Amino acid sequence: MNIGILGCGTIGGGVLKMIDDFSAEKGIYVKKVFDLPSKKDMLGERFAATPDEVCLNDEIDVVVEALGGDKFPYECIIKALNSGKSVVTSNKEVVSLHLEEFYALAKEKGVYFLCEASVGGGIPLICSLIDSVNINNVSRIYGIINGTTNFILTKMAKENVSLDDALSEAKRLGFAEYDATADLEGLDMTRKICILSSIAYKGYVPYVNVYHYGITKVTPEILSDVKANGYTLKFVAESRLIDGKVKVSVEPCVVKADNPLANVNYEFNAVYYHCDRNDTLGFYGxxxxxxxxxxxxxxxxxxxxxGNGKYYFSNNGEFEVSNFFDAEYYVYKNGKGEFVNGITNPSDYEFVARLFKVED
Amino acid sequence: MNIGILGCGTIGGGVLKMIDDFSAEKGIYVKKVFDLPSKKDMLGERFAATPDEVCLNDEIDVVVEALGGDKFPYECIIKALNSGKSVVTSNKEVVSLHLEEFYALAKEKGVYFLCEASVGGGIPLICSLIDSVNINNVSRIYGIINGTTNFILTKMAKENVSLDDALSEAKRLGFAEYDATADLEGLDMTRKICILSSIAYKGYVPYVNVYHYGITKVTPEILSDVKANGYTLKFVAESRLIDGKVKVSVEPCVVKADNPLANVNYEFNAVYYHCDRNDTLGFYGxxxxxxxxxxxxxxxxxxxxxGNGKYYFSNNGEFEVSNFFDAEYYVYKNGKGEFVNGITNPSDYEFVARLFKVED
Known part of the structure; x- marks a missing residue:
């Protein structure tokens, strides 16, 4: 089987190396790699100067999209699927916007569209979720699905450093991008929880309608106060399917020490979902x-x-989305935190964090 | 696709109900169910008086073995595979003894042999492990993979009850069988860790050579002493591949509160494994x-x-197996616990528990 890769950066380059390592054993070969001309020398004969040399190449069976961004990858994925090629992507921006179209087009063309890497990095989460929804109704998903912000909060809590210092360390170690805004403000987790929710609830959950509240206001003082109250602060994404509508939240949460999310530290992620027949399943990595x-x-x-990746999205339309403001919240104002039942506007406080309980 | 079920007890009956619930939607039908004559009225036309009516039935594509035990299920599985039927089983006794033969025969006949339910109940663990070993080297597996004993230890620790009372409660709730010896003494977890290890390390790990030490000697006094030392007691299975040999242990372990196994409570299981490319993956359910x-x-x-279940075992022979006695242990004698570096014989003490650390 012949592979074409779009983008030879951190991820695409890793894919190239891994496939090259076992090409002979598995019969899987990388034929073409599209990237900027600066990569031409490194890639040699396999260098592709345009995405069309990959997406429209008759010798290529599977296109791996590792470009990042939105509009350009979208055009490439559509072109590859239309040319009868299967597509694998790690791009949550483009998947969260267009998954309905990608799955439908893959089905029409009789090819595969797979996006395991778009949520939870190396965790085999989407394939497990697909298996689960095949024989269960899933009604709730929650987890920590951003490595950058979990690294920052863990570092701040365990080593008593400022957010800026923790962010710098995350960048130095390669856990944060140059512009970490989408991580810090929750947009990245919002996209990911919406991808999982769309698959789990069998309809599109539009991420643009989701409330998210970032961790940029977190200070060592707030973390100390949270700890003094007996909690740990985690940045959590959660969604629930209730009466045909979806509640989604991406916000800092306070959790007790015996909560399974409390021990998920640094760049690790963890996701849990509730099935009607199979109870709760959890994934960590x-x-x-x-x-x-x-x-x-x-x-x-x-x-x-x-031949093991067949999946076609059950699309029952677009869900109406609301938030969790009626839950119990930890609110911080004038150097002091307290718990309140429900909030109307997060900006009434210096900082807010939902009280997250597994048994809710 | 037509299914035959061997054994219509708790598990087999659950399978029958689930498949009947979505037969029309999925095109999967249960045609025959073998069980004792007492089930004849309930099963009606689908009742099979002998396993041959299932295993040799030309109308049946997949045989689900849910009998329990060893010799009889073994004969049925071999017969079904030889007749060109795929086999699905939850039976860890028979899988831990014969997985090499089952996988080889399935490959020879071009059918499937799948045993997801044999380890970790509803957790999608074996399918994930198979995916992982396809592209990673796995070197370590650890976890809590017996619901009965985890329920008992959790109940004893959180509610300060005796082992006998916790066992009675587990039986009442359906989490323990009438004869719980294989659970309490660790034989059940030994079988399961050997199934996982065989798949992960690509060779047979014979469970009969594995050291296991049960929880029958655990008392509320020991649990209090463990707690006073800052630990929680968990019944853990672990294996490691080191220089072509396998170390396996199934024994009580003391863990710190921030250990990911510390928050796995009651009938829940959790398994973690280490991959060379993908780091640590964890599964909970x-x-x-x-x-x-x-x-x-x-x-x-x-x-x-x-058409998504193709897997054939990479069999590189049988592994030599040793224990973890050179590790740090919590040992209990004369009403007092202490830590020692290595033990030579567990029976030198009233109770022993290994100090389990993730970072070891």
Whole structure:
């Protein structure tokens, strides 16, 4: 089976290396890699100067999209699917916006569209969720699905450093991008929880309608106060399907020490979901990093090679989305935190965090 | 696709109900169910008086083995595979003894052998492990993979009851069998860790050579002493691949509160494994119970129906097996616990528990 890769950065380059490592054994070969001309020398004969040399190439069976961004990857994915190629992507921006269209087009063309790496890095989460929804009704999903912000909050709490210092360390270690705004403000987790929710609830959950509240206002003083109250602060994404509508929240949450999210630290991610027949399932692993993410992409490629990746989205339309403001919240104002039943506007306080309980 | 079920008890009956619930939607039908004559009225036309009416039935594509035990299920599985039928089983006794033969025969016949439900109940663990070993080297597995004993230890620790009372409660709730010896003494977890290890390390790990030490000697006094030392007691299975040999242990372990196993309570299970490219992956869910286990079986059946379950065991022979006696241990004698570096014989003490650390 022949692979084309779009983008040879951290992730795409990791995929190239992994597939090259076992090409002979598995019969999977990378034929073309599209990137900027600066990569031409490194890639040699496999260098592709345009995405069309990959997406429209008759020799290529599977296109791995590892470009990042939105509009350009969208056009490439559509072109590849229309040319009868299967597509594997780790791009949550483009998946969260267009998953309905990608799945429908893949079905129409009889090819695969797989996006395991778009949520939870190397965790085999989407494939498990797809198996679960095949024989269960899923009604709730929650977890920590951003490695950058979990690293920052863990570092701040355990080592008593400022948010800026923790962010710098995350960048130094490769857990945060140059512009970490989408991580810090929750947009990244919003996209990811909406991808999971769309698959779990069998309809599109539009991320643009989701309330998210970031961690930029978190200070060591707030963390100390949270701890003094007997809690740990985690940045959590959660969604629930209730009476045909979806509640989604991406916001800091206070959790007790015996909460399964309390021990998920640094760049690790964890996701739990509730099934009607199978109760709660949980998944844990590295949510960021070159080889964890590349592993998830290559696992998708291997599924296609083994004929094991068939999945077509059950699309029952678009869900109405609301927030969790009626829950119990920890609110911080004038140097003091307290708990209140429900909030109307987060900006009434210096900082807010929902009280997150598994048994809710 | 037509299914035959061997055994219509808690698990087999759960599978029957689940498949009947969505037969029309999925095109999967239960044609025959073998069980004792007492089930004849309930099963009607689908009742099979002998296993041959299932295993040799030309109309049946997949045989679900839910009998329990060892010799009789073994004969049925071999017969079904030899007749060109795929087999799905939750039976860890028979899988831990014969997995090499089952996988080889399935490969020879071009059919599927799937055993997701044999370890970790409803957790999608074996399918994830198979995906992981396809593109990673796995070197360590650890977890809590017996719901009965985890329920008992949790109950004893949180509610200060005796082992006998906790066991009675587990039986009342359906989390323990009438004869819980295999659970309490660790034989059940030994079988399960050997199934996982065989798949992960690509060679047979014979469970009969594995050291296991049960929880029958645990008392409220020991639990109090463990707690006073700052630990929680968990019954843990662990294996490691080191220089082509395998170390396996199934023994009580003391863990710190921030250990990911510390918050796995009651009938829940959790398993973690280390991959070279993908770092640590973890899985959590109900390790026992009718519908969690039936869900795993039905997920395997659905994989076969979708053409998604192909897997053939990479068999590199049988591993030499040793124990973890050189590790740090908590030892209890004359009403007092202490830590020692290595033990030579567990029976030198009233009770022993290994100090389990993730970072070891």
């Amino acid at each position: 590295k949510g960021a990093g070159r080889f964890p993410t590349a592993s998830a992409i290559v696992a998708d490629v291997a599924r296609i090679a083994n | 109900k390790g026992a119970g009718r519908f969690p286990t039936a869900s795993a079986i039905v997920a395997d059946v659905a994989r076969i129906a979708n």
